[in-house]
Every structure is written in C-alpha cells, then in structure tokens.
Amino acid sequence: MDTLMNLMQGVSVATQPINILYCLVGGVCGVLVGALPGLGPSAGLAIILPLTFGMEPVGGIIMLAGIYYGTMYGGAITAILIGVPGDSAAVATTFDGYPMNVRRHRAGAALGTSFFSSLIGGVIAVIIFTFLAPTIANFALSFGPPEYFALMILGFTTISGLTGKNPTKGYIAALIGLVFSLVGVDMVQGYPRFTFNMLNLLEGISFVPAALGLFGIAEIMSITKKDALGELKTIERKNIKWKKLLPNKEDWKHSYPVTLMGSIIGFLFGVLPGVGATIASFVSYSTAKKISKRGDEFGTGIPEGIASCESANNAASVGALIPMLTLGVPGSGATVIMMGALMMFGMNPGPLLFVERPDFVWGLVGSLYVGNLLIFLICMTTVSLFVRILKVSTPKLNAVVMAFIIVGAYCLSNNIFDIGLTLFFGIIGYFMKKLDYPRAPLVLALVLGSIFEQSLRQSMILSDGSFAIFFKRPLSATIIIISAILVLWPVLLKRFKKITQRLKLAS
Amino acid sequence: MQKAERIAKCIIIIFAVYTIVESLNMGLGSAGATGSGFVSFGVGSLLFLITVFDLLKSFRIKEKDEESHTIGKTFFNVIIFISCGIFVILATPYLGIIIPIFIIVTILAKLTGISSWKEVIILGIGSAAVIFVIFNVLLKINLPKGFLGI
Numbered sequence: 001m002d003t004l005m006n007l008m009q010g011v012s013v014a015t016q017p018i019n020i021l022y023c024l025v026g027g028v029c030g031v032l033v034g035a036l037p038g039l040g041p042s043a044g045l046a047i048i049l050p051l052t053f054g055m056e057p058v059g060g061i062i063m064l065a066g067i068y069y070g071t072m073y074g075g076a077i078t079a080i081l082i083g084v085p086g087d088s089a090a091v092a093t094t095f096d097g098y099p100m101n102v103r104r105h106r107a108g109a110a111l112g113t114s115f116f117s118s119l120i121g122g123v124i125a126v127i128i129f130t131f132l133a134p135t136i137a138n139f140a141l142s143f144g145p146p147e148y149f150a151l152m153i154l155g156f157t158t159i160s161g162l163t164g165k166n167p168t169k170g171y172i173a174a175l176i177g178l179v180f181s182l183v184g185v186d187m188v189q190g191y192p193r194f195t196f197n198m199l200n201l202l203e204g205i206s207f208v209p210a211a212l213g214l215f216g217i218a219e220i221m222s223i224t225k226k227d228a229l230g231e232l233k234t235i236e237r238k239n240i241k242w243k244k245l246l247p248n249k250e251d252w253k254h255s256y257p258v259t260l261m262g263s264i265i266g267f268l269f270g271v272l273p274g275v276g277a278t279i280a281s282f283v284s285y286s287t288a289k290k291i292s293k294r295g296d297e298f299g300t301g302i303p304e305g306i307a308s309c310e311s312a313n314n315a316a317s318v319g320a321l322i323p324m325l326t327l328g329v330p331g332s333g334a335t336v337i338m339m340g341a342l343m344m345f346g347m348n349p350g351p352l353l354f355v356e357r358p359d360f361v362w363g364l365v366g367s368l369y370v371g372n373l374l375i376f377l378i379c380m381t382t383v384s385l386f387v388r389i390l391k392v393s394t395p396k397l398n399a400v401v402m403a404f405i406i407v408g409a410y411c412l413s414n415n416i417f418d419i420g421l422t423l424f425f426g427i428i429g430y431f432m433k434k435l436d437y438p439r440a441p442l443v444l445a446l447v448l449g450s451i452f453e454q455s456l457r458q459s460m461i462l463s464d465g466s467f468a469i470f471f472k473r474p475l476s477a478t479i480i481i482i483s484a485i486l487v488l489w490p491v492l493l494k495r496f497k498k499i500t501q502r503l504k505l506a507s
Numbered sequence: 508m509q510k511a512e513r514i515a516k517c518i519i520i521i522f523a524v525y526t527i528v529e530s531l532n533m534g535l536g537s538a539g540a541t542g543s544g545f546v547s548f549g550v551g552s553l554l555f556l557i558t559v560f561d562l563l564k565s566f567r568i569k570e571k572d573e574e575s576h577t578i579g580k581t582f583f584n585v586i587i588f589i590s591c592g593i594f595v596i597l598a599t600p601y602l603g604i605i606i607p608i609f610i611i612v613t614i615l616a617k618l619t620g621i622s623s624w625k626e627v628i629i630l631g632i633g634s635a636a637v638i639f640v641i642f643n644v645l646l647k648i649n650l651p652k653g654f655l656g657i
Contacts, residue, residue, distance in 0.1 A: 047646045106595070168561050172519060179526050182547050182573040191533060191543040194526075214552055217592075242563040248574040396626075398633050399615035402588060403608045406595055410604065411648050416596055430585055435515050453546045465538025 007130055010362025014370045016108045019062050022055070023367050026063035027375040030070020030073040035078050037212055037401075037408040040087035041071040041317070042333035049341055057345035058360055062367040064338050065321070069372065072314045073276065073379050077113040081107060081389050082401055084216040088207050089277035089313040091443055092285045094215055095296060096305025104301045105385050112248050113303045114310045115379045117259050121311030122372035124263035125270070125318035130365055133322050134354070140271045140323055145458035146470050150479035151272070152452040154281055157483045158286030159441045169437045177442035180205050181449020188457050200417040207278070209409050209418050210446055213425025214432070214439045221430045247303055255307040260287040260382060266312030270319025274451060276332045277316035282444050284312035290489065318368060325349055325361060476501070509565060518563040523558060526551030587618050603653030609635040 013019065033044035042068045045088070052060035075090030081095035091116065101107040128136070143151075156174070163170025183194045184204030195201040246254060262284040269280035288308035289298040298305050321338075323329040328349040330336040342349050347357060354361050389397070409422040432439050463469035471477045526547055536542025566621050591611035598607040613631035639657070642648045 033646075039646075047648070168557060172554065172557055172561070175550055175557070176519070176522070178550045179522075179547060179554070182550070186543040188541070189543050193533060193543055193547065194529065217588065221588050222581055223584070367521040393621070394631055395616050395621050398619060399612045399630065402591070402615060403612050403634050403638060406592065406611075407604065407608065407642060407650070410650070411642065414649065416599055416651075417597050420594065423589055423596075426592075427585065427589060430581075431515065434581075435512055437515075456546065457541045460538060460541050463539075465540075 003131055004364045006358055007365065009221055009359070010364070010366030011369065012492040013058060013104065013359060014062065014365070014366030017364070019059055019367065020370065020374070022059045023066045023371040024374055024378075026066025027070040027073075027371055028378060030067035031074035031077075031375065031379065032071075033067065034071030034074025034090075035086045036109050037078060037084050037086055037216060037405050039067050039408060039411060040075075040089075040208070040334075042337060042413065044068075044071055045334055045337040045341075049337060049409040052341060053344070057342075057347060057357075058363040060341060061338070061347055061360070061364050062371070064341055064366060065364060065373070066371050068334055068338070069314060069317045069368070070375055072122075072310075072317050073115060073118050073375055075312055075313075076118070076306070077111065077386055080110045081386060082397065083219045084401060084405065085211055088211055088447070089281055089316070090309075091211050091278065092281040092309035092313075092440070093306055095285065095309075095440060096301050096303075099299065099301030100303070100306065101301070104114055106301070109247060109251065109303070110301075110306055111383045111386060112380065113251060113255060113306045115252070115376055115383075116247060117255070117262070117307040117310040118314040119372055119376040120259050121263040121314040122318055123369065124260070124311075125267040125315035126365065126368040126372070128267055128407060129318055129322060129368070134326055136322055138269050140273070141327065142475060143272060144473075145455040145462060146473050146476040147479065148272075148274075148451060148455035148482070149459050150476040151275065152455060152471060154479055154486070155283055155444070155448045156452070156482045157486045158283050159444060160286075160487065163438055163441060166436060169435075170441045173432065173437050173439065174441035174445040177445030178449045178452075180442075181209070181446045182453060187450075187454050198417075200415065204450065205421065205446065206418070207413060207447055208412050209421040210425045211443060212405050212409055213422040213427075214429035216401065217422065217426030218429025218433050218439070220401055221311060221426065222433050223394060233502035251303040254292070254294060255303045257303045258284075258292060258308040261288065261291070261312045262308040262311035263315045266315030267319040269312070269320050270316030273323050273329055275333070276320065277313040278447055279444075280316040281309035282440075282447075284308045287486070290486065307484065314372075321364075325353060325364075455472075513562060513565060516558050516565070519558045520555060521564070523551050523555035527555065542557060584619070587615065591615055599651050599653075601653055603655065603657055604650050605635050605639050605657050606655070608638060 014023070014026045029048055030041070030044055033047070034041070045064055048063065048067055052063055055063070071087055072089060075086035076097060077086065079085045079090040079093040080101050083094055083098040083102075085091045085094050097110050097114065100110040148392050159170060159174050160167065179194075181204070183201055185202050191444050192202055265284045265287065266277070266280040269275045269283065270277060285305065285308050286303055289295045292298070292304050294302055294304065320332050320335050324335045324339050324342075327338070330339045339349055347353060347360065350383055385480075405422065409418045410416065412418045429439055431437075432442070459469050469476075470480060530544030530548035530551055533544035533547070534542035535545050535548055591614060595604070595607045596609060598610075609631045612634045613627045616627040616630050617624070621630075639650070643650050
C-alpha cells in the first residue's frame with residue numbers, strides 16, 4: 001500500500017509541466033542520439049549532462065533517464081531502415097528488422113512493432129522496479145565470479161540460435177570473436193595481449209567499431225551496382241498511414257509471448273552490473289527463436305524477431321537503474337554518468353536514498369511510466385518521416401551512411417584509430433557475408449568474451465583450480481543446468497516427436 | 508565458391524595457429540593461477556580443430572556446380588569504400604574531418620552510380636554541413652579541425 005501511495009506521489013511529480021518538458025527533451029535527444037551510428041546512451045548522457053547543472057535534481061535526473069531509454073527507441077530506427085544499428089543494443093534488431101523492411105517491404109510495421117515492444121518492455125520493467133527494486137538489488141549482490149561465468153555460458157548457448165544454416169561457420173565466427181575480445185591488457189595479470197605494440201589496442205577492441213564495420217560498412221559494400229541503381233523504392237502513401245504502422249492481428253498473436261518473455265529477460269539481465277542491454281537483447285532473441293513456433297523464420301523479417309530484442313533492451317535500461325539507485329553500484333557506462341549526475345545534485349545513491357529523498361526516487365519512477373509513453377507517441381507519429389528515408393536512392397544513402405559511420409566511429413573516443421578499426425571490421429564483415437559466415441556470433445562473443453574470461457579466471461583463483469566451484473554454488477549450478485537444457489532442448493524435442501509419431505503409427 | 512571458402516579457412520587456421528603460439532609465449536599458468544594465455548590457448552586450439560575438420564570435410568564433398576558468388580561483382584565497392592576510409596584517416600590531421608567527409612561523399616556517390624556532378628556536389632556539401640551542425644554545434648563534440656579552421 002505504501003508503495004502505491006509513493007508511486008502516486010511520484011507520478012504527480014513527474015506530470016508537473018516542467019518535468020514533462022524535461023522528459024520530452026531528454027527523450028527526443030535520446031531518440032536522435034540513438035539513431036546516430038556510433039553514439040550510444042553514454043555519449044548522449046555525457047553530452048547533455050552540462051545542461052542539467054542548474055536544474056532541480058528531480059528534473060535533471062528525469063531528463064537524463066529520458067535520454068537513456070530514448071536511445072533504445074532510436075537505435076532501432078536505423079537498424080530497421082538502413083541495416084546499421086544505432087547503438088550496440090540494436091544490433092539484434094537488424095537481424096529481422098532490416099529484412100522485414102527490405103524483403104517484406106514492411107518498414108512501417110517493423111518500426112511500429114519495435115516501438116510497441118519497447119513500450120511494453122519498458123512498462124513491465126518499471127512495474128517490477130516499483131514493487132521489487134530492493135529485493136532484486138540484493139539478489140544481484142549475490143552474483144560472484146562463478147555466477148557471472150555461468151551467465152556467460154548461458155549467453156554463449158544462444159549462439160546456436162544465431163548460426164543460421166551452417167552451425168560450424170557460426171561456431172568459427174564465435175571463436176574468432178572470442179579471440180578479438182581478448183585483445184588488450186589482461187585484467188588479472190596486467191599483461192598486454194595481441195596488441196602488436198600499439199598503444200591504441202591496450203584498452204581492447206570496443207564493440208562499437210566492430211558493430212559499425214560488420215553490419216554497417218559490410219552491408220553497404222555488398223550492394224551491387226545493379227541493385228543500387230534499381231528502381232527507387234516507392235512508398236505508397238497508404239503504407240505509411242497510422243493503421244499500417246500498427247502490428248496486425250497476426251503480428252500480435254506471434255509477438256506478444258516473446259515480448260513478455262523479452263521484458264523479463266531484459267530486466268533481469270539489466271539488473272546485473274556489467275551485463276547490459278546488448279547481451280539481454282541477444283539472449284532474448286535467441287531464446288525467442290528456440291521457443292517460437294516460427295523459429296525457422298527468424299532472420300527473414302518476422303515481427304517476433306524485432307519484438308524479442310526491443311522489449312529486452314528497453315527493459316534492461318530500466319533494470320540497470322536498480323543497482324545504481326539502491327546500492328550505489330553503476331551497472332554500465334551510462335549509469336556511471338547518471339550516478340555522477342546524482343552526486344552532482346547532492347544525492348547519495350544507495351539504500352538510504354529511498355528513505356531520505358523519496359520524492360526524488362519516486363519522481364524518477366513516475367517519469368519512467370510517463371516518459372516511455374511520451375516517447376512512444378512521438379516515435380509513432382514521426383514514423384512516416386523516418387520511412388521517407390527509403391525514398392532516397394541507394395548510392396546517395398550509402399555515401400551519406402558511410403560518412404556518418406566514419407564520424408560516429410571517431411566520436412567513440414575522439415581517436416582516428418577507431419576509424420581504422422571500423423574499416424578493418426568492415427572488410428571482415430564483407431567477406432563473412434559473401435562466404436555465408438554469420439556475423440552475429442562474432443559480435444556476441446566479442447561482447448561476452450571479456451566478462452567470460454575474467455569471471456573464469458577469478459573463479460579458478462577462488463577455488464584454487466577446481467571446476468567444482470561452478471556446481472557447488474546453487475545459483476551458478478542452476479544457471480548452468482538451464483544452459484544445458486536450452487542446448488539439449490531442440491534435440492530432446494526432436495527425439496520426443498519421433499517417439500510419439502512411432503507410437504501413433506503403431507497404434 | 509569452394510575455392511574462396513578453402514582460402515578463408517586456411518587464413519583462419521593460420522590465425523588460430525598464431526593465437527596458440529602467442530598464448531604459449533604468454534604462459535598458461537596453472538589451474539589455480541591461470542596465465543594470460545590460458546583462455547586464448549583454449550579458444551585458439553578449438554578454432555584450429557574445428558576449422559581443420561571443416562576444411563578436410565570440404566575436400567570430401569564434390570562440388571556439383573560452381574556456384575556463382577558476388578565477390579567479384581562487389582569487390583570494386585570494397586576498394587573504393589576502404590580507400591575513402593583510408594583517405595579520411597590520412598587527411599584528417601591536416602584538413603580536419605569535414606572536408607574529407609565532403610570529398611568522400613562526393614566520390615562515393617559518383618562512383619556508385621550518380622551521374623550528375625551537380626547532384627553529388629550538393630550531396631557532399633549537404634552531408635558535411637549536416638554532420639557539422641549535428642556533431643559540432645548541437646552535440647558539442649570536438650571534431651578535428653584542419654588548417655582552414657573547419
């Protein structure tokens with residue numbers, strides 16, 4: 001009852017005109033920043049942070065939170081329209097979002113599905129946040145190196161869903177991605193690995209240049225001149241009307257289970273420090289592919305493929321706020337900046353924040369409800385503008401996209417080296433595409449690899465070299481068992497179907 | 508197509524061997540105190556085994572028809588896009604980033620199919636201007652400037 005009273009008070013704070021304005025400004029900036037390749041929520045927050053200096057704390061944090069989840073909406077726009085993910089959390093959205101646009105000519109419906117799923121994911125996550133924040137925060141605290149290792153194993157099991165027709169090529173791509181993730185200084189012993197004496201590689205290979213190169217540059221280089229000069233895409237007026245943007249009954253029927261599932265997965269992964277929206281979206285996509293009736297059609301442009309990742313990444317962005325607010329532990333680069341902002345406002349993130357400044361915390365929670373709805377409405381009403389991008393001829397679009405990719409890669413750390421890295425991955429991505437090697441496992445392994453290695457080695461140190469540590473701890477053992485079930489499930493299901501068929505024939 | 512695949516697998520095998528050798532140089536450590544090369548050795552070994560197995564398998568499968576592939580048709584794109592990228596890297600310290608962006612957008616649009624010079628130049632100027640406004644003015648990101656001050 002107290003929670004509901006606090007929530008109502010929070011919503012009343014969030015719906016004050018000035019706070020709605022801050023939420024709107026933050027959300028729109030977040031969508032635009034999210035749509036720009038190479039700039040993610042961290043960059044958006046860092047850029048807008050100075051604007052919040054003179055604001056009231058509640059207004060300031062509402063604006064910053066708006067940017068954070070706004071980027072999740074925005075990242076899907078370029079992922080669907082031009083096949084270039086706006087940020088790392090939108091990479092999985094390209095798997096079905098772009099084909100739904102290019103092959104099925106349903107760009108508007110793809111965007112509509114993405115926005116609806118983001119809204120549902122965000123709202124579900126906020127509801128869980130409202131009632132269970134401190135409990136979930138304590139649960140997250142119980143995760144040590146063995147649990148993180150088990151979680152990475154769970155993440156790697158999703159690779160089987162990303163390998164496409166040739167699993168061997170998928171595993172090869174994943175192993176290459178793992179090697180790339182090990183580039184840089186060894187976090188345990190401080191030894192530089194695979195750096196070729198280059199200072200720029202000491203920090204390792206960032207995910208962003210890899211994603212921009214593998215998915216962005218590789219795609220635009222793969223278009224033949226004949227395809228590029230083909231008929232301009234004609235977008236009929238009727239296809240960008242409001243009704244066409246709504247998922248139809250068939251879309252809803254297939255999408256709603258994976259949207260709900262993605263919201264839960266995204267929230268749980270978002271709560272864990274260091275895991276984040278990117279991993280959440282991949283795991284959600286892969287799990288949806290396994291459980292969906294149309295699992296074989298994933299990757300061909302079906303709405304479930306978009307719904308699973310978009311609900312997960314938006315839910316993860318809300319989940320990431322829990323450790324920051326309740327424990328004072330930032331879970332990602334973006335929440336580091338938000339925590340810095342909190343301190344700047346004179347707040348002390350931690351358990352006492354809920355007690356000392358309930359108006360601040362519940363005002364933020366209230367704004368999550370209001371902000372998600374506002375950004376959703378803005379995105380839906382401007383979808384027709386976004387879709388018009390498709391009317392631009394491919395050579396012009398490719399040239400401009402290349403320019404944005406190059407500048408986006410530079411902006412990652414104001415270093416020209418990142419442009420070179422992006423080009424390198426562009427070449428790799430091009431040949432991978434031509435030789436039918438799936439790129440998604442490489443990217444997933446690049447994301448998971450460093451946490452995987454660090455947690456494995458820390459666990460081995462803790463256990464003095466014994467692998468039993470992963471099975472002695474209940475949480476870690478449970479996650480490993482779940483991973484084993486997910487891997488064996490398709491095989492067991494096939495066997496079960498064969499047996500039941502034989503029994504039917506016999507009877 | 509199979510020829511291209513086999514070449515790719517050979518390159519991956521060389522990459523895997525390099526990873527294994529480097530990992531041994533870094534040291535594997537012991538079970539309780541794993542070295543820097545511990546995980547990379549395992550990954551490199553697995554990569555080597557899987558790729559060699561796949562390569563040997565490809566020699567057993569007889570290719571029915573030579574599948575056409577579009578590497579040749581689009582390799583020109585690779586050359587021009589990568590060359591433009593390299594040009595940006597080399598020219599940015601002297602010209603800033605905006606001028607090279609204008610140049611590469613113009614060249615890419617022209618070489619990939621737009622015949623009108625007027626169109627490509629307007630596109631180049633427009634793109635550079637939009638990037639300048641978005642990144643430099645609105646987002647206040649310090650893009651590198653050249654001797655012309657932009």
